[in-house]
Amino acid sequence: MSNGAVPETNPSQFDKADAAFLGDFATLSTFGATAGGGVDRQAGSRADGEQRSWFTQLLTDNGFTVSFDQIGNQFGLLELEVGKPYVVVGSHLDSQPTAGRYDGAYGVLAAAHAAFRLAAEWQAAGLSPRYNLAVVNWFNEEGSRFKPSMMGSSVYTGKMTVDAALATTDPAGITVREALASTDALGEGSGPKAAYCSEIHIEQGRSMERDGIAIGVVDSNWAANKYEFVVHGEQAHTGSTVIADRHDAILGASLLVVAARKIADHFPDGAVHTSVGQLDVYPNSPVVVPSRVNLLLDLRSADEALLQEADRMLHERIEQIERSAQVEVEKVGSHCWPVTPYQAEGVALAEKIVANRGVSHARVKTLAGHDSTNMKDIVPTVMLFVPSVEGISHNEHEYTTDQDIVTGLHVLTDVVRSLCEGELDLL
Amino acid sequence: MSNGAVPETNPSQFDKADAAFLGDFATLSTFGATAGGGVDRQAGSRADGEQRSWFTQLLTDNGFTVSFDQIGNQFGLLELEVGKPYVVVGSHLDSQPTAGRYDGAYGVLAAAHAAFRLAAEWQAAGLSPRYNLAVVNWFNEEGSRFKPSMMGSSVYTGKMTVDAALATTDPAGITVREALASTDALGEGSGPKAAYCSEIHIEQGRSMERDGIAIGVVDSNWAANKYEFVVHGEQAHTGSTVIADRHDAILGASLLVVAARKIADHFPDGAVHTSVGQLDVYPNSPVVVPSRVNLLLDLRSADEALLQEADRMLHERIEQIERSAQVEVEKVGSHCWPVTPYQAEGVALAEKIVANRGVSHARVKTLAGHDSTNMKDIVPTVMLFVPSVEGISHNEHEYTTDQDIVTGLHVLTDVVRSLCEGELDLL
Known part of the structure; x- marks a missing residue:
């Protein structure tokens, strides 16, 4: 019912930085890898713990400081000026059982690589942007093991109490607190203060593929x-x-x-x-x-x-x-x-950026929930989509082309740069 | 959706032997007792092991020798003459999760009390009947934890291999062999050789209650x-x-x-x-x-x-x-x-016995499977039913009156006596 074709990554067609991103994505895809070409790394599982450790190493290797908050959200912080709020960019590494490799994971890794590029850019130029920068891996977006979904971002945004979240049990009676402790992911405090947020994700539908669109600018949720x-x-x-x-x-x-x-x-x-x-x-x-x-x-x-x-x-x-x-x-x-819009100024910013890059784009709506649908209720948030081949998602055959995920990384980098430099403050 | 009324047993209205039977039934009902008035003692569970130990004690206290065969069928043997085959009478003590107290358990305990009476009767009269007598508690009739149902009698009758049965796993991956070993119920050999079989059980339907029938003589299965x-x-x-x-x-x-x-x-x-x-x-x-x-x-x-x-x-x-x-x-x-009849000579024997006792009776069919539906394919088998109030079964509110279960015990005793004395040999 799907072609299931997963072409090998061929980094030689991309520049060195993009090839590094694709190489890291291939490495990330090995955590909880399933025989069918997908991943199984439900929130708080051993595979989730292992990928978080790997991600900590990646972030620290690139000069970011890693911390976990009280509900296990993992932050990679670039605090260029103490006390300033952060542009928070990321998604989630946890997956459904027998899931695809892109859902959530792509958005986290793209956020990290965008942040690495911006950090290097600012350092080379001797610049300090208006906001600090935080890469985030939200805890338990999927909700398959611990209900409800979007748990980490719900606690971060005050929609769920941390006590209720930590006391939630899986079908075997294991609490979120126990699962986080067993994967060394139980931290303290409520994470960095956000000024803006951005997230990139696969569409999980087929409208962009059908319409030949490389970047979807999400203007509201269903x-x-x-x-x-x-x-x-x-x-x-x-x-x-x-x-x-x-x-x-x-x-x-x-x-x-x-x-x-x-x-x-x-x-x-x-x-x-x-x-x-x-x-x-x-x-x-x-x-x-x-x-x-x-x-x-x-x-x-x-x-x-x-x-x-x-x-x-x-x-x-x-x-x-x-x-x-x-x-x-x-x-x-x-x-x-209800239907709630993403902030119009964020949509306009993203549209300007993709137009400048000459990338095909359209406004789209998200049918699925995302951590950014929580975040947009507390800070201006820019949500981007890349296409999903055949719209297949929550399935081992989930696939997006290397070209599309690299284009998404480029656009996200531009969006995060603009947010960090305070472009939306001026609107 | 049911009255759920479970009147207290009042043994004073019954003679001493019947009161002892009712008392033992009350004790048996405490193993795996649920808050809702039923039992939870799935095959090979701790509660199943505990009731088997108690039943071993009851049988040995009454002069029977207890053994387990290779698939955990529990036999209480009265071997009056070495080498003669047995009349095998019983049912199963295992239950569904949140089940009633009567299903299977009534038939096992009635078989034991019938056997105790006959043993005492023969001893007092200095008689040795034509056949030896075996009380049986078949392993895993219910099939809720280990599929398929009627496992013990299927192995005994050669319909399933012992290797396949012992290798069967429950949803947690525990094998029948492990469950039997952990409850001290894994024996050797293929059990006593049967000449005849009998089983009494609750109807689990409402036709007998509706028609005012105390004893159903089962003439075939659906x-x-x-x-x-x-x-x-x-x-x-x-x-x-x-x-x-x-x-x-x-x-x-x-x-x-x-x-x-x-x-x-x-x-x-x-x-x-x-x-x-x-x-x-x-x-x-x-x-x-x-x-x-x-x-x-x-x-x-x-x-x-x-x-x-x-x-x-x-x-x-x-x-x-x-x-x-x-x-x-x-x-x-x-x-x-298919529809397969119980042997006509067994039906006729049971009808003669209930008629002699002046008990209301009718021929009925069994809609459910029973161990006796396996046994009838290898030896002549007499299957009896007592009524189920409102037909409620596989439910904590399953109920049959004390009067009905005592009447069933009396009729079963007569049937087993006739079988042991070889009455069907002469037909």
Whole structure:
């Protein structure tokens, strides 16, 4: 269902600095490497600890000071003038299980290499920019092992308390605090003070590839309603219990999964995306009608009115399912966010830079959540995308060409330079 | 959804021997007791080991010799004449997680108390019956931790090799061999040679309660087609991947669950039962479209022609689901059995006994699998049912009245006496 082609990196077509970046990306891709060409380095895992140690070394080798904050966000600091706030640039190194090599990792490494270039540039010129510079590897953006996703940036931006985050457990009962301690990533304090933020990421969709666009300037995120439901039934014998007596939680849950897809199909042109990614059955035994199913169901749209209509349809359908499957559907959690724009001045800055470089570009929206969608709520933030081949993501076959990730690095370097030099202060 | 009433045992209304049986049943119910009034003692668990030790003590206190065979079947032997084959009577003590107290455990304890009475009776009369007597606690009838179900009796009857059974792993990777060794239940050899078999069990349905029947004489089992399917999709991002590009394994699996129920609903009067009890999602992460779902789907009917028609409908539906959800449905396992009768002479014997006792009775079929459905394929086997209140089973609220379980014990004692004395030899 994908070509899965992963051409070998050929650094000879790039200059020395870009080849070094591609070489470091190849090295980074070996941490938690899977047989299928992807990576498995969930937050706080051994592979995550190992890549963080490697990244610490890379940053210190390039003159940056590394520190971890109270929730394990990893910062590489270039403090050119004590006390000044920072331009914070980066993404996340953690991954889904059997994930691709680009998601998050590309943005972290591009941030580091952009920062290395700028540090060398300022040193050579004897310049000190208006802001200090911090490379960041946010903790647990993926949320696959520890929920919710975007945990590190949520604590940094005050959307989640550090106590709640550290007490979160994985399915084996291990806390975030324990996982961070075991990977030498549990620090103190709340990290450097941000003045601006930037992040570059793969698109994870196929619109840029389709339109032949090298750089996407993200102007807003889609709205999303994310729900955790528990479908309650009654345990019974799968063989001997007559159908009319059953209160089958797995039937109720399955009807919900099907209803979610039907809602997406109801709206034209991909205007609404729905999904169930996680679903757990209890007691999950071959001959027991399940009494309980926990599942996570998402509705997303760029149009808040459509999202509201989809949400209404979902809740109407839930009432029908409760009656037809003789189950109870309980909503035990929800996490909803509206369409919120990235700051217009940041979008304009990025557009000016890509235009100056003669790079094909367009405004795009992010359907996925990113650490930058947290950061933009506290400081002006510039979010850039590079294309994803066939839109494949959260998949070992995730791929972006070397040319595209190098172009992204160049643009990011220009954006971070402008932010550090205070170009947005003047607007 | 059930009254859940569990009246206290009041042994004073029963004679001393029956009160002792009820007292032992109350003690047995404390092993792996759950807060909800049920038990959790999956095969090879600590609670299973503890109840087996207690049962060994009970058997030896009553003059029986205890041994475990190569797959952990626990036998209490009364060898009155060396070399003669045995009447094997019993059921299983292992349970589903959060199960009821009666399933299996009632049949084992009733077998033991029937055997104790007969041993005392023969000793008092100075008689030696035609066959020796073995009480059995079959290993892993439930199959919730180690698949397949009815493992101990399958090995005993040659339907499964001991090597395959011992190598079976639970979800944590622990083998049957390890679990048996850790509970001191791994023996040697293939157990006593059987001449006849008997088992008593709760109905796990509501037909006997509805019809006011105290003893069901089981004359055959339902046919069943049990399948393990793997639904194959492709990992993708739940937010950013457009719906048309998705190969969503959880959607395919959900359509299968719904299809199974629709097939059951297609046939009148509960003629076909269908269910999915177990379903596992990979990677089961909040923001990843699942690439793989494993599930177990059962079809059952007393009418093989209807089962065949239901099976045809299922496979037709699978092809539609593969197209509509853009997934592939792979059948990785199947376990099918036809309607097979219990021996007519055993049915007639049981009917004569209940008629002599003036107990209300009827012929019934078993919808669930039992160890006796294995045993009947190698020796003449008598299977008896007692009623289940509201048909509730595989549920902490499973309940059968003290009067009904005592009546069952009386009838089982008569059946086992007749079998030991060779009454079926003469037919």
